[in-house]
Amino acid sequence: MNKLMKRIGALALSTVVWMGAAITTCAKDDNYTYNYDWWGDVQDSPDFYTVTGVYTSVELELDKKMNTPSGMCVKDNLVYVCDTGNNRILVFERNDKGELKLKREFDRFQGDVEVNTFSAPTDIAVSDEGDIYIADGGNARILKLDKNLNYQMQFIKPVENTITEETIFLPNKIDIDTTGRVYCVATGINKGIIKYEADGSFSGFVGANKVSFNWTDYIFKKFATQEQRDRMESFVPTEYDNIYMDYEGFIYACKGNQTQEALEEDGAAAVRRLNLLGNDILVQNGEWGVYGDLYMGEGGGYEGPSSFIDVTGLENDVYFCLDKKRGRIFSYDDQGNIMFVCGGGQSPMDGYFKSPIAIDHIGTDLLVLDMLDCSITTFTLTEFGSLVFKAMDQFDQGEYDASGATWEEVMKLNGNYDRAYIGIGRSLLRQEKYKEAMDYFELKYDAENYSKAFKQYRKQWVEEHIGLIVLVILALFLIPMGIGKVKAIKHEIDIADIFK
Amino acid sequence: MKALIKKDKLQHYLATLKFALYCITHPLDGFWDLTHEKRGSYAAANTILIITLIMRLVKLRYTSFIIQAVYWEEINMVLYMASVLFPLALFVIGNWALTTLFDGKGRLGQVYMATCYCFTPYPLLQLPLTIMSNFVTVDEAEFYSVISGLSLVWCAILIIAAMGQIHEYSAGKNILFMVASLFAMLVMVFILMLFFSMISQGIAYFISLGRELLFRL
Numbered sequence: 225m226n227k228l229m230k231r232i233g234a235l236a237l238s239t240v241v242w243m244g245a246a247i248t249t250c251a252k253d254d255n256y257t258y259n260y261d262w263w264g265d266v267q268d269s270p271d272f273y274t275v276t277g278v279y280t281s282v283e284l285e286l287d288k289k290m291n292t293p294s295g296m297c298v299k300d301n302l303v304y305v306c307d308t309g310n311n312r313i314l315v316f317e318r319n320d321k322g323e324l325k326l327k328r329e330f331d332r333f334q335g336d337v338e339v340n341t342f343s344a345p346t347d348i349a350v351s352d353e354g355d356i357y358i359a360d361g362g363n364a365r366i367l368k369l370d371k372n373l374n375y376q377m378q379f380i381k382p383v384e385n386t387i388t389e390e391t392i393f394l395p396n397k398i399d400i401d402t403t404g405r406v407y408c409v410a411t412g413i414n415k416g417i418i419k420y421e422a423d424g425s426f427s428g429f430v431g432a433n434k435v436s437f438n439w440t441d442y443i444f445k446k447f448a449t450q451e452q453r454d455r456m457e458s459f460v461p462t463e464y465d466n467i468y469m470d471y472e473g474f475i476y477a478c479k480g481n482q483t484q485e486a487l488e489e490d491g492a493a494a495v496r497r498l499n500l501l502g503n504d505i506l507v508q509n510g511e512w513g514v515y516g517d518l519y520m521g522e523g524g525g526y527e528g529p530s531s532f533i534d535v536t537g538l539e540n541d542v543y544f545c546l547d548k549k550r551g552r553i554f555s556y557d558d559q560g561n562i563m564f565v566c567g568g569g570q571s572p573m574d575g576y577f578k579s580p581i582a583i584d585h586i587g588t589d590l591l592v593l594d595m596l597d598c599s600i601t602t603f604t605l606t607e608f609g610s611l612v613f614k615a616m617d618q619f620d621q622g623e624y625d626a627s628g629a630t631w632e633e634v635m636k637l638n639g640n641y642d643r644a645y646i647g648i649g650r651s652l653l654r655q656e657k658y659k660e661a662m663d664y665f666e667l668k669y670d671a672e673n674y675s676k677a678f679k680q681y682r683k684q685w686v687e688e689h690i691g692l693i694v695l696v697i698l699a700l701f702l703i704p705m706g707i708g709k710v711k712a713i714k715h716e717i718d719i720a721d722i723f724k
Numbered sequence: 725m726k727a728l729i730k731k732d733k734l735q736h737y738l739a740t741l742k743f744a745l746y747c748i749t750h751p752l753d754g755f756w757d758l759t760h761e762k763r764g765s766y767a768a769a770n771t772i773l774i775i776t777l778i779m780r781l782v783k784l785r786y787t788s789f790i791i792q793a794v795y796w797e798e799i800n801m802v803l804y805m806a807s808v809l810f811p812l813a814l815f816v817i818g819n820w821a822l823t824t825l826f827d828g829k830g831r832l833g834q835v836y837m838a839t840c841y842c843f844t845p846y847p848l849l850q851l852p853l854t855i856m857s858n859f860v861t862v863d864e865a866e867f868y869s870v871i872s873g874l875s876l877v878w879c880a881i882l883i884i885a886a887m888g889q890i891h892e893y894s895a896g897k898n899i900l901f902m903v904a905s906l907f908a909m910l911v912m913v914f915i916l917m918l919f920f921s922m923i924s925q926g927i928a929y930f931i932s933l934g935r936e937l938l939f940r941l
Contacts, residue, residue: 263795671790675861682859 256575257566259641262511262669264518267640272555272564272612273590273603275575279324280599284316286326290598295347295359295397296582296591302327303584303591303600306345306358313348313358316600318586324600335375339363347397349406357406359395366395366406366420379406382418382426399469407467407475414463416502417477431464431477431502466582470537474499480531480548487515487529494532495545510560516547517554517565525570526550534583536590540616544583544590551577553592557616561643564609575601588613608637615647624654642668653677658684740765744772744844748878751885758841759834759890766833769840772847773812777805779847788857791865811909812839818908823891823901830890838890842882849875 257269281289291309298304303316303324312331316324332341343362350356354371366379381393394411395418401407404422407430416432445453468476475498486493494515497506512518516530530547532554537543541558551569556562568576579596588610590603605613615630628651635644649664650673658681665674686693743763747754758764784794784804816839820832830838849871857868887905888898 262793666789669789669793671862674790675863679861 256568257564259564260512260518260562261640261642264512266519269564269641270608270638271566271606272609273553273566274606276322276589276602276604277324278574278599278601279316280597284314284324284326284600286314286329290314292595293593293598294581294595295345296584296593296600297348297350298584298586298591299350299354301586302350303586304348304350304356305593305600306348308344308346311342311344311362313342313345313356322589322602322604324602330373333367333369333373333375335369337375337378340375342367346395349398349400351400351404352402355404357398357400359398359408361394361396361411364393364395366398366408377424379408379420379424382420384426386415387413397464397466399467399475401469401473407469409464409467409477411463417464417467417475417498429502431475431496431498431504465532466534468535468537470497470543471539474505476535476537476543478532478535478545480533482515482529482531484520484529487513494530495535495543506560507558508560510556510562512562514545514556514560516545516552517550524550530554533581536583536585538585538588540613540620542613542616544585546580546583546592548580551580553583553590557643563612563643575603577601608634611637612641612643615644619647619651624651627651628655646670646673649673649677653680656680737765737767739763740768741771744768744841747841747886748844748848748882751882752889755838755841755882755886755889758838758886759830764837764841766837769837772843773840775847776843777808779850780804780808783850783854786854786858788860790860790862791857791868814909814912815839815905818912819887819901819905822904822908823887823893826901828891828893828901830887834890835887838886839883842879842886845875845878845882849878 255268257271257273259267259269261267277283288310290305290307293305293314294308295306296303301318303318305314305316307314310331312329314326315328317327318324334340342358342360344360345358346361347359348356355376356367356369356371356373358367358369360367364381368376368378370376379395381387381391391412393413395408396411397409399407405427406420406422408418408420410418414432416429419427419430421427462479462481464477465480466478470476477496477498479494479496482493494513495506496504499505506514508514516532520529521527526549528549530545530552531549532545533548534546535543542563543556545554545556546552547554547567549569550567552565552567554562555564566575567580569578570576577592577594577597579594580592581595582593584591588605592601592603593599594601611630611634615627615634618624618627618630628648631644631647631651634641635648638644645664645668649661649668649670652658652661652664653673653676658677661677662674662681665671665677740763743754743758747758747764781801781804784792784799816832816836820828820830820835822828823830823835853868853871853875857865860868884898884902887893887902888895891898891901893901
């Protein structure tokens with residue numbers, strides 16, 4: 225008896241251990257990656273991206289340690305970093321093994337200008353030809369150098385009547401388009417993104433932020449004294465924090481440090497996708513706005529909404545926003561649906577950030593620059609992440625069956641992933657399996673797609689049962705009519721004279 | 725003889741229940757007769773109330789997710805029922821308490837009966853709507869919300885008409901006392917909250933007193 229009990233105990237124990245092992249292989253229990261479902265509830269998720277390396281000055285074999293690096297850009301397999309505190313530019317090459325190696329560093333350039341060095345460079349951009357654009361804030365200019373570091377030209381403070389002479393021109397973030405136009409976000413200039421033509425002339429502002437104010441403040445201001453008014457915040461539009469030119473030539477612009485009210489009123493405020501005219505074309509069909517964390521209350525030493533400091537976009541229109549406040553990466557698809565959230569702050573572990581400042585990508589791999597930690601963290605897709613991307617690509621290319629199958633695999637890895645259910649549903653919808661598609665959409669409350677499927681299903685049903693429907697309608701009319709007729713005849717017989 | 729009385733009662737009950745249908749289409753006439761001609765009954769009023777409550781649950785469960793997605797984790801059946809019963813009780817008591825001071829002819833029971841009769845359009849409209857909701861797309865959901873709103877407006881109009889008739893008020897006075905009843909409801913809620921917080925503090929005092937004693941002994 226005793227033996228039997230022991231055996232059962234051992235069996236139970238081994239089951240527990242085995243199950244524990246199975247769980248750890250499926251998802252980490254530390255909640256590194258999560259997602260928001262339709263209700264806005266946090267759903268733990270297996271990692272979408274995994275850290276492949278954290279490169280500090282030691283790993284990068286730098287003679288002089290990095291000091292508050294604040295700008296990063298990627299061209300092919302080269303990573304350009306602005307080492308702001310040391311007034312130099314670092315260029316790293318990513319080798320075949322995926323490791324970053326120092327390729328070159330420079331803090332001066334040749335050419336016929338007064339100052340041949342940089343002063344607190346904050347951002348960098350590189351063209352297809354290899355021309356390097358540097359936001360040289362301390363010298364109030366944007367430099368254009370060729371690949372051999374010869375001075376080409378500079379973009380200076382725009383001449384515009386709204387910019388006073390006293391205003392110091394501080395280019396902060398820059399990006400360029402394929403024709404060599406330069407877009408710049410400058411500190412203290414809130415009329416929008418400054419746009420220069422390729423010849424260096426200022427051609428206007430793009431995507432100005434609208435002035436936002438609330439009515440109570442407005443009315444209060446009407447009655448306030450001058451002193452009170454001065455103490456209040458003024459109604460000025462805030463400047464963008466960063467811009468990113470995507471592969472199609474649209475500019476992603478992000479703006480951090482926002483209030484919860486501003487974000488919930490106008491979900492587009494945190495990230496915008498600007499077209500050539502400066503209009504916002506960011507699609508926001510997701511259940512939740514594109515503004516990071518939904519829960520903005522105090523917790524874990526943080527308070528308030530996410531503060532986006534940088535954004536980068538892949539060629540499948542998935543884009544990533546970097547939250548400075550909580551050190552998280554938020555990913556959205558082309559419809560504005562949240563794909564995943566990962567990262568965090570206040571932890572020395574890999575994949576957590578102290579003060580992330582820039583994000584960029586090589587292919588589908590991500591790089592994040594940390595200003596305080598002076599490190600570059602590289603990420604690559606996990607099996608889960610690459611399956612999701614594969615399923616999306618297959619759907620875009622019209623391989624609906626294959627896409628559905630891939631989403632099924634995704635669902636096996638993460639049963640709480642809303643996108644997987646909707647992906648399967650959409651592929652079923654394309655395969656004209658409307659009833660099955662409806663079931664999947666209903667599970668994840670996708671009313672739009674459900675309606676699409678249901679409309680077709682209803683049409684199909686009516687077409688199949690048209691005979692029955694006609695019969696029922698006829699019956700509804702004919703039976704009461706028939707009964708009426710019979711009754712009338714009976715009545716006539718009853719009152720007929722011949723039977724009296 | 726016994727069976728005959730029983731049959732009589734049943735027939736009276738059914739007649740009063742059927743009278744609800746007359747009331748909702750002819751509110752002024754109907755609610756006058758309801759009390760003055762004794763054409764309504766408490767049994768029918770209770771039946772209508774219970775049907776309304778059941779309809780609320782049916783609606784919660786069977787309405788399509790397109791129109792109403794339910795977060796089941798946070799649904800509390802008792803509270804959900806109370807969301808109808810509690811305001812009803814407040815209104816009936818508040819209305820009676822006020823009108824009885826100002827020449828209102830209706831008695832407490834009559835106010836309750838009339839209010840319950842006013843709920844009739846709700847199950848009548850909501851049942852077909854709930855069924856319909858499962859056969860519509862997002863674009864057609866507008867119809868649903870319009871008709872659904874209509875059922876509530878209908879109930880509200882009926883309540884106003886009913887109160888005027890059973891208290892024998894003129895239109896202006898009636899409206900005035902409907903608004904006053906709403907305030908009475910608010911005052912009652914306030915007093916209830918005050919009451920409960922006082923009671924809980926009182927109990928907490930004695931509990932702490934007891935604890936103190938236990939420590940000392």
